[in-house]
Amino acid sequence: MLEQRYRAVLRLLPRAYRQAWEDDMVDTFLSGVPESDDPEFAEIARPSWPEIASVVALAVRLRLDAVRSHLGGAGASPRDLVWGDAVRLIALAGLLVHSVAATLAVANMLWLNGRIPGLAPPDFAVAFGFHTGWRDLWTSGFVWIPAFVALLLGYRRVAQGLAVVAVVPALLNAVANVSALIDSSPPVAVQVSGLAAEVLLNTASVFAVLAGFHRDAPLVRRPAWWLAAYAALFAGILGVEVTSFHGGLPLDDSFIYTLPFLTAAVVCLGGHARRSASEGPPWALALAILAPVMLATQTTTVLENDLLPLGTTRSTLMALALAKIVAILLVTGPLAFLAVRSLRRRPPAPAAPAVPSGPPAAR
Helix, strand or coil, X not given: CHHHHHHHHXXXXXXXXXXXXXXXXXHHHHHCCCCCCCHHHHHHCXXXXXXXXXXXXXXXXXXXXXXXXXXXXXXXXXXXXXHHHHHHHHHHHHXXXXXXXXXXXXXXXXXXXXXXXXXXCCHHHHHCCCCCCHHHHHHCCCCHHHHHHHHHCCCHHHHHHHHHHHHHHHXXXXXXXXXXXXXXXXXXXXXXXXHHHHHHHHHHHHHHHHXXXXXXXXXXXXXXXXXXXXXXXXXXXXXXXXXXXXXXXXXXXXHHHHHHHHHHHHHHHHHHHCCCCCCHHHHHHHHHHHHHHHHHHHHHXXXXXCCCCCCHHHHHHHHHHHHHHHHHHHHHHHHHHHHHHHHHCCCCCXXXXXXXXXXCCCC
């Protein structure tokens, strides 16, 4: 019975590793178990919790090594190198956009508090004594900014830890939305769509940072370009928001994500058409993966706009949201085609993963 229970625990290990070392690990484990003639011992004996924990830790490490090898790790195939570059681009692009959104939120709070020299706060903020504090800074996603900077500077572990911390406010907000879903007045479809979009937007980049920037991953290429993209995106979105505030086209919250996505897609497809984009395949794959996230975000926007009162603003917002959905669909097809064709032209990964030369100590 004890052997069967231990073998059940070993099923957590990858199949290739288990087939190579399961019998040896079982023999090592049983050799350390004291013998007993008590029949009840065979019925109640189980692997100890430390033993189970060691197997779980080994399983996690082996599977992480497998993920690493498929995302550009040591000995990765050309096809896996493209996957690794694409995942890292998703991480960088996600942290870039989140950092810009956080910077805009912080700038808005400083403006409302009257702390920007030469720029008076709006009248309503003065009339109501508007004030923001550390809690508002936390919920604004401020931690995305140092996470992005740390990743550009090569501090991967720091960036990964900060990214996990940065996503906490969004996840807490998602949990609150789940609890409010039961008693909420808007239609369930709107709430569910908004919840899914929020979770996807905030977790996709975190998972990409954790998976893509492993110990074998290369450093960020051209970090100065990413900083320039951050400055350009911040200036562009700020200009659009200022124009909208002073009577321009009304904007929805999702444009801060869809605008960079569509811009990157057009640049990627245009570069491929000119045959001058050497990094086209990873970019095409990364953008194709992000396309469903953008569609989920825009679907939520359409559903939310449908709840607005009839009028010019509602019609304008609905038309813009639908136009962005059409634009996303138009670029997704070519991006997916380029990504699939590029992957097929590259040799695939080896059929069987490498098995370590021997099992680690069981305890």
